[in-house]
Amino acid sequence: MLEQIINSLNGFLPETALIVSMLVTIILDLIIRKKSVVVTAVGIAGLLVSMYFAYLQIGAKAILFSGMVVVDPFSVFFKMILGLSTIFVLLFTTVSKEIQDSTHKNEHVYLMIAMALGAFLMASSVNMLMMYLSLETVSLTSYVLAGYTKRVKRSSESAMKYIIYGAASSGIMIYAMSLLYGFTGTMNIYETSIFLSKVNLTGNPLIVISIIMILAGFGYKISSVPFHFWTPDVYEGAPIPVTAFLAVTSSAAGFSVLIRFITNSFLAGALVQNGNFVVIPGVNWKEIIIVLSVASMILGNFVAVWQTSVKRMLAYSSIAQGGYILLGLSVANQQGLAAMLIYLMAYLFMNLGAFYVLILIANKLDTDELIGMKGLGYKAPAVCVGMGIFMFALSGVPTTAGFVGKFYLFTALIESKLVWLAVVGLMNSVVSLFFYIKVLKYMFLMKPEDGSTQKLQFGAGAYVIMLLLAVPTMFFGIYFTPLVRIAEYSISMFGFR
Amino acid sequence: MEIGLTHYLVLGAVLFGLGLFAMISRRNAILVLMGIELILNAANINLVAFARYNGLGVDGQVISIFVIILAVAEAAIALGIVLNLYNNFATVDIDEANTMKD
Numbered sequence: 001m002l003e004q005i006i007n008s009l010n011g012f013l014p015e016t017a018l019i020v021s022m023l024v025t026i027i028l029d030l031i032i033r034k035k036s037v038v039v040t041a042v043g044i045a046g047l048l049v050s051m052y053f054a055y056l057q058i059g060a061k062a063i064l065f066s067g068m069v070v071v072d073p074f075s076v077f078f079k080m081i082l083g084l085s086t087i088f089v090l091l092f093t094t095v096s097k098e099i100q101d102s103t104h105k106n107e108h109v110y111l112m113i114a115m116a117l118g119a120f121l122m123a124s125s126v127n128m129l130m131m132y133l134s135l136e137t138v139s140l141t142s143y144v145l146a147g148y149t150k151r152v153k154r155s156s157e158s159a160m161k162y163i164i165y166g167a168a169s170s171g172i173m174i175y176a177m178s179l180l181y182g183f184t185g186t187m188n189i190y191e192t193s194i195f196l197s198k199v200n201l202t203g204n205p206l207i208v209i210s211i212i213m214i215l216a217g218f219g220y221k222i223s224s225v226p227f228h229f230w231t232p233d234v235y236e237g238a239p240i241p242v243t244a245f246l247a248v249t250s251s252a253a254g255f256s257v258l259i260r261f262i263t264n265s266f267l268a269g270a271l272v273q274n275g276n277f278v279v280i281p282g283v284n285w286k287e288i289i290i291v292l293s294v295a296s297m298i299l300g301n302f303v304a305v306w307q308t309s310v311k312r313m314l315a316y317s318s319i320a321q322g323g324y325i326l327l328g329l330s331v332a333n334q335q336g337l338a339a340m341l342i343y344l345m346a347y348l349f350m351n352l353g354a355f356y357v358l359i360l361i362a363n364k365l366d367t368d369e370l371i372g373m374k375g376l377g378y379k380a381p382a383v384c385v386g387m388g389i390f391m392f393a394l395s396g397v398p399t400t401a402g403f404v405g406k407f408y409l410f411t412a413l414i415e416s417k418l419v420w421l422a423v424v425g426l427m428n429s430v431v432s433l434f435f436y437i438k439v440l441k442y443m444f445l446m447k448p449e450d451g452s453t454q455k456l457q458f459g460a461g462a463y464v465i466m467l468l469l470a471v472p473t474m475f476f477g478i479y480f481t482p483l484v485r486i487a488e489y490s491i492s493m494f495g496f497r
Numbered sequence: 498m499e500i501g502l503t504h505y506l507v508l509g510a511v512l513f514g515l516g517l518f519a520m521i522s523r524r525n526a527i528l529v530l531m532g533i534e535l536i537l538n539a540a541n542i543n544l545v546a547f548a549r550y551n552g553l554g555v556d557g558q559v560i561s562i563f564v565i566i567l568a569v570a571e572a573a574i575a576l577g578i579v580l581n582l583y584n585n586f587a588t589v590d591i592d593e594a595n596t597m598k599d
Contacts, residue, residue, distance in 0.1 A: 066501075088568045103522065129563060130561050132563075132567075133563060133567070136571070140570060140571065140574055143574055143575075143578065144574060147578055147581060150581050150584075150585075151585075153585045153586065153596060154596055154597055156578070156581045156582050156584075156585045156586075156595050157582065157585075157586070157595070157596060157597065158597075159578045159581070159582075160526060160579065160591060160594065161576055161580055161591070162581045163571075163574065163575050164520075164526070164529055164530075164591065165532075165569055167530070167533045167575065168520055168533055168536070170535035171516070171533050171537050171540070172536065174508075174537065174540045174564055175513055175536055175539055175540040175543070177540070178509075178541075178543035178544045178547070178560075179543065180546035181543075181544060181547060181553075181557065181560070182506075182543060182546075182551065185547075185551060185553055187560065232597075233597045236597050237597060258594075259577050450572075
């Protein structure tokens with residue numbers, strides 16, 4: 001037992017690096033005792049070290065801690081995505097006025113690293129208990145982060161709403177897991193799959209009820225309809241860097257655990273034939289995923305049209321984007337999974353970019369309302385052009401990374417004879433174009449309300465961070481072979497293939 | 498009458514239902530959080546009962562200890578957030594503390 005734990009520690013280096021850097025930043029914060037970039041820099045360094053260890057794990061396959069956590073290309077891919085997005089969000093906090101003006105010192109740094117740790121574990125856990133624990137690690141820290149600016153009314157309100165919805169959905173999830181545990185006799189998802197493919201499940205309501213209730217837990221993390229009710233309010237109330245963190249890191253971690261859970265526990269003997277998944281008879285998760293995905297796309301896109309606050313609009317847009325990504329899972333083959341991973345990579349850059357530009361604008365204007373952005377294109381042209389790039393990418397206009405992601409998703413749908421689903425997705429993209437372009441209309445086609453054309457000044461650092469996000473968004477839209485290669489390599493998981 | 502697995506499962510289901518009902522019907526944040534505790538305890542009863550009667554060793558008990566610990570952590574954070582809500586809104590009613598609307 002002890003020997004196995006010691007051997008497992010070798011494959012646990014990325015997480016260990018995160019734990020160490022979290023402790024170091026806590027101690028540094030206690031020593032420095034004032035707001036300081038040093039703590040953030042140390043945090044980013046810790047994340048880079050952790051990503052380096054994850055990079056060394058490429059190609060490795062190992063089961064750690066008696067079947068709790070695994071190392072495989074799939075988990076390494078998500079560790080890269082999660083680590084990168086956490087680094088970007090930490091960079092955002094150095095720019096954001098909301099975080100810098102808050103009464104706290106540097107607490108956000110180690111809270112975010114703790115959340116990254118939970119997200120890393122979510123991406124690699126293969127035991128339902130571990131999934132629940134890591135999901136709660138991410139949730140508990142994000143509740144605190146949502147209420148980080150505690151003197152701001154809407155921030156404290158959003159934290160309250162978040163913890164009520166979050167605790168309720170994860171409670172429902174662990175109840176369903178307890179039922180599944182009683183039925184199968186195991187918490188390990190591979191053993192679950194082996195058990196389920198042996199028994200006759202047709203007409204057994206328990207398994208469908210369990211799937212739906214477990215999806216309540218994962219669905220709340222990826223803010224999919226009908227578990228999305230917290231999303232608009234929390235995204236609007238939380239400080240913008242935290243919103244970006246929830247929209248990208250937390251939701252990517254949710255997708256990783258959802259994909260692994262569904263594809264490993266509900267496939268016949270976790271087998272794949274010619275790239276297609278063999279679904280256990282009587283376990284109708286494909287239909288459930290299609291319903292969730294279509295509902296998310298339609299609700300997200302249509303409600304976003306009416307929003308007057310850009311932050312709230314981006315919240316509904318995140319719900320819709322989650323719907324697009326879920327499309328890849330409803331295909332139930334390798335191609336669909338690869339498309340999901342491609343889309344997640346594109347989503348990382350374009351969504352973080354959109355939130356980043358919003359941070360820059362909100363710093364100067366003290367508002368995230370659309371009406372306040374009238375004529376901003378004259379005052380801050382470079383920033384608004386950046387916003388344009390990210391908005392076009394989110395709506396999936398060609399030559400941006402968003403187009404590549406949607407292209408692969410819809411191709412996967414059409415090739416597996418789900419043409420109607422691809423058409424629904426395409427129609428939704430057209431609707432989404434309307435509200436993404438509306439932001440640009442306010443910025444460039446309307447005159448400023450006060451008639452002033454005073455240019456807004458941003459530091460050089462602000463532009464550098466924006467370029468770090470805008471360049472990949474454009475670059476991967478033109479040269480996307482590496483994205484596809486990485487995604488196709490990373491879909492190999494334990495238990496299948 | 499012999500007490501068996503079914504009795505515990507029914508108890509768990511009833512607790513789960515009561516917890517859901519409390520969450521939906523109560524508007525006081527503290528009472529909503531109590532409903533969540535009920536749901537977690539329903540899961541605990543299920544886990545322990547399955548482990549005991551299906552001969553699954555101590556796995557179920559160990560899992561339920563983890564769930565209990567998480568419930569405590571969640572309650573601690575939730576009460577902190579409720580306190581902060583009270584400082585800002587002078588109420589713990591989640592319908593009154595509702596400034597953001599569609």
